[in-house]
Amino acid sequence: MMPTTQIERTLSESDLDLLVGSSVENVFYSAKMYSVATAGLGEAAFSLWSADAGGPYLVMPAREMSSLFDMGADPEGVYPYGATNIYTGDSLSELDEDILELQESGSFDDPIDALATAIDELADGDRIAVEQQGFDPASYAQLEDALEGYDIEEATEYFYDLRKVKSDEEIRRLRRSAEITESAMEEAMETLEPGMTERELANEWRTRVSEKGGKPIDGFLTVGFGSRTAYTHPLPGDREIQEGDLVRWDGGCRYGQYCSDIGRTFAFRSAEDDDKRKYEALYAGLEASLSEFGDGVDTGTVFESGVDAVRSSGVDEFSEFEPFHLGHGIGVEIYDPPTIVTDAGTLESGMVMCVEPPYNELGSGGFLIEDEVVVTDDGYEKLTDAPDTLPIVE
The missing domain is CATH 3.40.350.10 (Creatinase/prolidase N-terminal domain)
Incomplete structure (x- = not known):
């Protein structure tokens, strides 16, 4: 390639x-x-x-x-x-x-x-x-x-x-890999009903990925319900969905040997106002990071813009928001350089990046919004598109 x-x-x-x-x-x-x-x-x-x-x-x-x-x-x-x-x-x-x-x-x-x-x-x-x-x-x-x-x-x-920096063919494969992962998550969520377990929902996703021509990546799918969404990587288990639960996804597939990695957070049937505010604050961080994208931009600038947006959102819990990173490159491996942190180099046109402001709060819940984008000369092109407000699945 x-x-x-x-x-x-x-x-x-x-x-x-x-x-x-x-x-x-x-x-x-x-x-x-x-x-x-x-x-x-x-x-x-x-x-x-x-x-x-x-x-x-x-x-x-x-x-x-x-x-x-x-x-x-x-x-x-x-x-x-x-x-x-x-x-x-x-x-x-x-x-x-x-x-x-x-x-x-x-x-x-x-x-x-x-x-x-x-x-x-x-x-x-x-x-x-x-x-x-x-x-x-x-x-x-x-x-x-x-x-x-x-x-x-x-x-x-x-x-x-x-x-x-990816070639046109690499970007084509990465785009399709991301499309498969995103659409499979959305379709799997449509099957969610009371009593369904995390493991059953994960299997719905795997089935759809395979039907669409993708290959689930072994060991790379996390699904958590309720308070288990606070865990960094909850392995799909026997926890059953309940009304008002958050549902947190993180995972991806391979298409033509190229990886995808996206994160989504949903609410089942109803959502607390506090959860809606947290989601929107994290989404603002995602958008702030993306607003800095372009050829030659320092990764530290992207990181600081996203962190500042979340901290200034007015959500008390986010006043000292301090993530390990806000994203990473992706390609034949889930993690390609660079990582979105301070002092990790610069973005270049043709890079494909995952951008993700996460939040985990034990005893309460966690959120992940992660999109994939291609870096362009003066911005970015989205390969996936997370909702800007907390989606509620009926």
């Missing part, structure tokens, strides 16, 4: 000979490769970009070659490792032939041998950056031993910088 010119520029400006990705997210981002074995079973895969030979190149399990075609990946070269345990029949399709050709192109015994060979062949110099996240300590030590004489540095920050 990364524009070729962007990584070539990074290699040149950083005086790097080679950039290596190892996490599931960065291998997909830089080489469009994703497979069940690497994403779900913990098998290693690596992407490589060379200042001299271009890219991407891939180190991956030999038995996962079909995933390249499933994903539409088109690497410059592949370094397979491990056995395939796949037998060949008499009637092979054209795709079968292509997969077989890749499998038989030569396989290494283990991924580190394959990666070390790839680095030796592709690096025209000795300065390389390797993301460490996809290694266990023993494997990384094995790689260091195999690459004696190379100047190796950690690559994570390079990938974070590359991923900050």
Whole structure:
């Protein structure tokens, strides 16, 4: 998903000979490769970009070659490792032939041998950056031993910088991911009735996400009723909805491997005036933060504007409002840089950001209003649109 010119520029400006990705997210981002074995079973895969030979190149399990075609990946070269345990029949399709050709192109015994060979062949110099996240300590030590004489540095920050500003295709996927999450929440809320549990409501959302072509992110959905809305991340449980309860959502899905993350707060059948005031004060904070958006704006300016708006709202509990942050970037991971806090850098046109002023009060309840937006030259474009007053679900 990364524009070729962007990584070539990074290699040149950083005086790097080679950039290596190892996490599931960065291998997909830089080489469009994703497979069940690497994403779900913990098998290693690596992407490589060379200042001299271009890219991407891939180190991956030999038995996962079909995933390249499933994903539409088109690497410059592949370094397979491990056995395939796949037998060949008499009637092979054209795709079968292509997969077989890749499998038989030569396989290494283990991924580190394959990666070390790839680095030796592709690096025209000795300065390389390797993301460490996809290694266990023993494997990384094995790689260091195999690459004696190379100047190796950690690559994570390079990938974070590359991923900050999104391409048109990335924004298209992020937009659809956000649309799926938002509409699924709204439709799930229409099913809410007395006696329904948090878990049942969460399952209504998951069903709708899948029907719309999204993939719920494992472990990333919180639903809380009543006083449980005060918990930062309430896991959907057996608490039954009651009239007057707040309902707090936080979660997202993946679409084309790109994440969404939105937050919503509703009231069931009736709402206290105090809850309405708190919601509107937090929404004012959201709008104040967004009013500062634009290319080159400091994240601290965005943060301070949102915090000031909430503190000056007239809600007594908010006079010392002090959140950890007011949002974050989003992309192939739920959290991409930058974070909306002081001293976290500047916004750039093409970033996709989640903006969220939260409030949690144990014994009472909590609120979350979180929207996704694209940063533009002089403002923003909303991908989702939270209500400006506390919505009451009948």
